[in-house]
Amino acid sequence: MVRNDDGFREPRIDSKKCISCGQCVRSCPLLNGKMAKRPSMCYAARSLDDDLRNRSSSGGVFGLLALETINNGGVVYGAAFDVRSQSVRHIRVDNIQNIDMLRGSKYVQSDISAAIFADLKSDVRQGVPVLFSGTPCQVAAIRSLLGDAIKGIILVDLVCHGVPSPTLFGKMLSEIKEGQNLDKIDTVTFRDKSKGWRNRELCIVSGGRNVVGVPSEIAYYGAFLDRLSIRKSCEDCMFNASRSGADITLGDFWGIEKVAPELDDNKGTSLVIINSEQGKKAFDRLRVEKKAIDIESATKANPSYWGKHRSNPRRSKFLALARIVTISRAYKETSKGFILFQLFAKVRRRLMSIVGRFPNNSGVGFLRCKSKRSV
Numbered sequence: 001m002v003r004n005d006d007g008f009r010e011p012r013i014d015s016k017k018c019i020s021c022g023q024c025v026r027s028c029p030l031l032n033g034k035m036a037k038r039p040s041m042c043y044a045a046r047s048l049d050d051d052l053r054n055r056s057s058s059g060g061v062f063g064l065l066a067l068e069t070i071n072n073g074g075v076v077y078g079a080a081f082d083v084r085s086q087s088v089r090h091i092r093v094d095n096i097q098n099i100d101m102l103r104g105s106k107y108v109q110s111d112i113s114a115a116i117f118a119d120l121k122s123d124v125r126q127g128v129p130v131l132f133s134g135t136p137c138q139v140a141a142i143r144s145l146l147g148d149a150i151k152g153i154i155l156v157d158l159v160c161h162g163v164p165s166p167t168l169f170g171k172m173l174s175e176i177k178e179g180q181n182l183d184k185i186d187t188v189t190f191r192d193k194s195k196g197w198r199n200r201e202l203c204i205v206s207g208g209r210n211v212v213g214v215p216s217e218i219a220y221y222g223a224f225l226d227r228l229s230i231r232k233s234c235e236d237c238m239f240n241a242s243r244s245g246a247d248i249t250l251g252d253f254w255g256i257e258k259v260a261p262e263l264d265d266n267k268g269t270s271l272v273i274i275n276s277e278q279g280k281k282a283f284d285r286l287r288v289e290k291k292a293i294d295i296e297s298a299t300k301a302n303p304s305y306w307g308k309h310r311s312n313p314r315r316s317k318f319l320a321l322a323r324i325v326t327i328s329r330a331y332k333e334t335s336k337g338f339i340l341f342q343l344f345a346k347v348r349r350r351l352m353s354i355v356g357r358f359p360n361n362s363g364v365g366f367l368r369c370k371s372k373r374s375v
Contacts, residue, residue: 006319007167008109008231029140030238039242041274042298043283044253044260045290050267057105057191058252059270064286065131065156065248066099074129077120078102079110081188086173087166090116090134092123102133105190107161107202107224108169109231112138117145124152135160136239136246143245150245154282157244159251159271161304162234164224168319172327173204175216182206197252197268215328223331227311228318240307247279248272255301260291271298273305 001009013024025031047053047060056063066076075094080101082089090112093102112134123130124146130153132142139157143150173185185206192203192212202221204211211217223229242249253271257264273295274280299305312318314334321330 003165003167006232007165009111009166027144029137029144032144039249039273039275039295040277041280042293042295043272043274043290044256044263044293044298045270045272045283045286045288046263046268048287048289053268054193055100056103056268057193058197058250058268059288060268061270061272061283061286061288062133062156062250063099063103064288065154065282066093066102067096068282068285069129069131069154070094070096070099072129074131075123076102076131076133077116078133079106081106083184083186086170086185087111088169089113090138092116092119105158106188107164107190107221109163109166110134110138111166120153121146121149124149127152130154131156134158135163136237136244137233139244139246140239154248154278155244155246156248156250157239157246159249159302159305160234160237160240161224162227162230162237164220164229165231168220168223168229168322168327171322172216172220175326175328176204176211176214177206179214179216180204180206180211182209182211193268196266198266216326219326219328219331222335223318223327226335228315228331228334229322230312230315232315235311237307241305242273242275245275247276248274248283249305251302251305253298253302258301259293259297263289263291271302271305273298 002012004010011024045059045061047056047064049060052063053060062078066078069076070093075092076099077090077092079088080091081087082091088106088108088110090110091101093099120130120132120142132139132153133156134142136157139155142153143155146153173188176182177185183206185204187205189203189205192201193199195201200221201212202217204217220229227235249272251271253259253263253269256269263269272283272290274283318330318334321333
């Protein structure tokens with residue numbers, strides 16, 4: 001895997017080592033993927049444990065699946081922020097204490113190393129219960145890699161908006177460390193919920209200090225939502241809408257205040273889409289408050305499930321500028337919405353601090369930050 005000019009990892013064949021065995025072609029999920037069946041069930045769900053839910057991006061369902069797996073002697077694979085490399089990588093977790101490292105959204109392409117692939121194959125061969133969580137394309141790759149051995153693993157994919165590059169993510173962290181005079185960054189919370197679930201706010205933690213609302217953070221988030229920083233292949237995703245082969249698809253249940261207001265307390269509600277019998281059995285074992293909802297109603301306010309996104313014509317310009325200037329300047333010169341986005345972020349933080357504590361307040365729905373489409 002090498003990084004392209006935009007900073008994304010992509011496969012390259014080393015002609016000096018290639019023996020023309022064809023294994024890469026046979027294993028490629030894009031070339032050999034099969035269309036999945038229509039999801040069998042869809043739910044709005046939330047954990048009965050408020051503390052667990054507060055530590056999760058939405059309703060805490062992934063945390064419960066992970067806890068169930070480890071309590072049954074299994075292991076969990078998922079994306080975590082790595083302090084040493086200052087990047088997001090997939091890791092293997094075999095104890096309850098480290099589940100928190102896997103919780104929460106990560107708006108960047110995660111690195112799955114060859115060592116992690118080897119550990120995963122070893123666990124499956126030895127019959128260890130495995131839960132794997134990743135983007136739809138990552139889940140499709142794992143299914144293709146394991147082949148018939150896939151029966152020993154529960155696959156969970158995400159309602160995915162697309163991923164920014166690790167290079168851009170690293171640049172944001174460097175700009176923040178320099179601008180805020182930080183020695184290192186301990187963790188990154190992409191969806192801080194201290195002011196409520198609807199508050200989409202990126203928070204950097206360094207030495208017990210929370211850094212929120214600085215220009216690089218706002219620009220990184222704005223570029224992500226505007227699809228200026230998204231990987232090119234994400235514009236025409238072949239694995240969303242339950243086509244990855246995942247047993248369960250998880251996401252935020254945006255629009256819950258209209259579909260099932262009794263499950264909306266602004267602490268987070270999960271969208272849970274069941275794609276297989278194995279997924280159904282795993283979900284049925286969890287202690288959650290849930291309500292069955294048809295797929296069309298459940299995804300009406302979450303078009304990312306279907307991949308209904310236009311490409312942003314300014315994407316190439318933004319990525320080219322971001323290589324030579326700060327992220328905030330690149331975003332400002334590329335997006336018409338930069339100044340409004342900054343103003344909106346400040347106003348929203350203030351309003352959320354006032355109304356976020358009130359349960360079942362559907363009137364705060366307008367505070368949810370939505371992507372602006374550049375034309």
